[in-house]
Amino acid sequence: MSGAYTADEMMTVAAARQLRDGAACFVGIGLPSTAANLARATHAPNLVLVYESGCLGAKPDRLPLSIGDGILADTADAVVSVPEVFNYWLQPGRIDVGFLGAAQLDRYGNINTTVIGGEYDDPTVRLPGAGGAPEIAASCGEVVVIVRQNLRTFTERVDFVTSVGYGSGPGDRQRLGLRGGGPRMVITDLGVLEPAPDTCELTLTRLHPGVTVAQARAATGWALAVADQLVTNEPPTADELAVLRALEATKGTR
Amino acid sequence: MSGAYTADEMMTVAAARQLRDGAACFVGIGLPSTAANLARATHAPNLVLVYESGCLGAKPDRLPLSIGDGILADTADAVVSVPEVFNYWLQPGRIDVGFLGAAQLDRYGNINTTVIGGEYDDPTVRLPGAGGAPEIAASCGEVVVIVRQNLRTFTERVDFVTSVGYGSGPGDRQRLGLRGGGPRMVITDLGVLEPAPDTCELTLTRLHPGVTVAQARAATGWALAVADQLVTNEPPTADELAVLRALEATKGTR
Amino acid sequence: MAKLVSLAEGVADLVRDGDVVALEGFTHLIPFAAGHEIIRQGRRDLTLVRMTPDVIYDQLIGAGCARRLVFSWGGNPGVGSLHRFRDAVQNAWPGPLELEEHSHAGMANRYVAGASGLPFAVLRGYTGTDLPRHTANIRTITCPFTGEELTAVPALRPDVTVVHAQRADRAGNVQMWGITGVQKEAVLAARRSLVTVEEVVDELSPVPGQVVLPGWAVTAVAEAPGGAHPSYAQGYSVRDNDFYVGWDAISRDRDRFLDWVRQQVLKAEAMA
């Protein structure tokens, strides 16, 4: 890692780059929101940000404090009710990209944000729960996950399937009747994982500059497959970094 | 009929008097709308007029030209979508009174506004159809019907059940799962019919001044039951007539 | 983003012979101009869908564009009957018109299901009426929790929905207000959509009671000032009630109707 930027910055920049201009993106709060707003402020000015609070086409000029920040309503093309955002906008497959985080993630891109350890009724750690994620993961054209890579998070088996990736492998999404395409990419602070077309298993396809395969393997709780053609990501440009830092500096301001 | 007022005016006034102040009333266009607006302009200033176009609490100062007249939206407490007015407001039983017209009506208060004569596919007269009436008749706390009484309309059997009254008699509404109370009163240009508590059969309970039982029987296509205690309606007051005529004079003006 | 097109282009591109077409509007904002363009372009075999087929559908039916009508109330609002609709049903003129008849609550929920990507909707409706005897796609469904029986109707998914709105901006974001009926649902339920507007503006200033359809959910927008006449566009025009009253006489007589179509629709130029 260069001293010029942090691993989190690299991760956020890499995630932002994945968002095509003009796409409609269902944005979770936290890392996904930062990356989506970075994309809109750089290469994707017409990215349509959709928040589960009912804000369609929000154009915040600072990072929202939550998915219900007033700036989202103030700048949205339309503010609709929460039932409407799920029923009329997410469920029919109108949203191109679902942008999610994860507390645990397995090799098939299944996500846990519910409980870790112990039993469901008596967990070691009680997490916030599902929110909009199960249906975002089911219905968006594709899903991009942004999550820090480590052994606690990248686990052989998630303790609870909150949101389905590829289930237990090829064909599972179809069998379950999930109409969205599933996780296209997982972007971490170490690199990028993509599902192998034949097995749906998340495979390391890119590394951030200065990161090694050994580091990525050591941060993954399963035998991590690595692509034959492993690409090294471009580091953040000066412009990307400047915009990202300006955005981050707006946190907590109004 | 006195020269001082017409039979239609008596009918409209009698209907208006049936609306309690503060009640929520689902109003069809035509005679029901005139009567409901007359009630609001006289004894029931807090009558809540609900139109199927989505206008809740409309307070027009002239007769609307249709259920979608702009004055309904301009004066409403809230304008909601058409799905919402049916799903959130009518269906759960929030509306006290449904105020309907009819092309045909039978002794159990079943209403036809669909086809008359011939077969459904090849009718003698094709009428506009159901509109909101089936669910108004099913879900409102009670139904008031306003309709001119004659042999064409008051028929032994309706050619098509568009909106259910008491079906074929006592217990039918419960069996069908209809949650509203059904027709409480049918107000005509001759008098008033109410369902007999034991048989649900529409029974003549009131006559307008100057109308005889024989006239009512001659205008009814079934053997009309007559209440033991037949009441004569009060004629329209000068105030009721003045307000009604002022309202009628607004027709077609804006 | 919605394409900005002329009305003639929009209809040519989006409305095809044999399509299931919904021109929605609840007394307010009826897309008359678009309906006339459909007549001018000679579309045939359409399945016309609408909660309240009114004068514009009477015209489309009389002009021979329709093979089938899916509806819940067909009348001249505030006036009376639709004579072209009646003539088609009673006398198959100018051709037979197949009917699929529902209640408003059923039609509204069918659009909601279509907009929601669901195959059906559930409601308390139709029970005890004669509608299910003649309309095949009304079924019962049992609540998996209470065992209660309710009514199910299938989603409506028009090939194309056409609506009229007050304004759009240059990105095709559409803004309408006043009585907005079932228009949002009808647009979102459709595979394609065409919105005619009173005007295209640089910026949509917010209006109380507005419904905004983002441009990315609309296929095309065409400027058609006065395109709701003789119905009205709140903030732009009032209802031409004389037209509605006068339509009764025009539409009662086949020849008079045909002459009206020739003079008022076929000879007129498409706007914009």
Next chain:
Amino acid sequence: MAKLVSLAEGVADLVRDGDVVALEGFTHLIPFAAGHEIIRQGRRDLTLVRMTPDVIYDQLIGAGCARRLVFSWGGNPGVGSLHRFRDAVQNAWPGPLELEEHSHAGMANRYVAGASGLPFAVLRGYTGTDLPRHTANIRTITCPFTGEELTAVPALRPDVTVVHAQRADRAGNVQMWGITGVQKEAVLAARRSLVTVEEVVDELSPVPGQVVLPGWAVTAVAEAPGGAHPSYAQGYSVRDNDFYVGWDAISRDRDRFLDWVRQQVLKAEAMA
């Protein structure tokens, strides 16, 4: 017409021990003042319902008001976890907290069904997740037209729903705008409702994006200026983000939390 009451009266009249209570609000317009009044009045054994139980539910849970939580996302929005919620689930402090857990789409549709007088709602949801293993009331339902399998969830019918809005008039008509979440549905789904407002005014001037709840659909309205603090009321206040951030430390420690409740809630007077 809704009754105008004080907040203390409203809670005393409408929120009873053992009730199913929904305090709704989606980050915006959270009814904090009403929640504090519930704590002050010592309500017990509540089933708390909410899509996004956040800091006010953390406080109600920590104060021992709740027996059960029906929810879809329990966190401190934009900050992290709810420590009182976690302590209740992980350690049964101050008592056991039964969970009924859904997704947002499921909860939203459960309110819609409640508001619509239907016993259940249909959606594409939950499929393939572990939620149905632990939440009993998620079932499948088959489309009677296509045979497709979908998910059914039962209607939510709270005994009482409490929301905060910007304004009401003297007849109890309620006006809110900005992000209005699922509040309309939650009020209409409930048997009783209490709306706290920033102010009661003579007339509700229309506002773009407004949602109006007619007074005859609301049980009671209480003026509670600032009643959404530390959340915000668009047009009246901004979010006190420092409070949310600070809550993390206050709520991590049981004693510090109890002290905070004593000082900030129990000793405070009910507003109005």
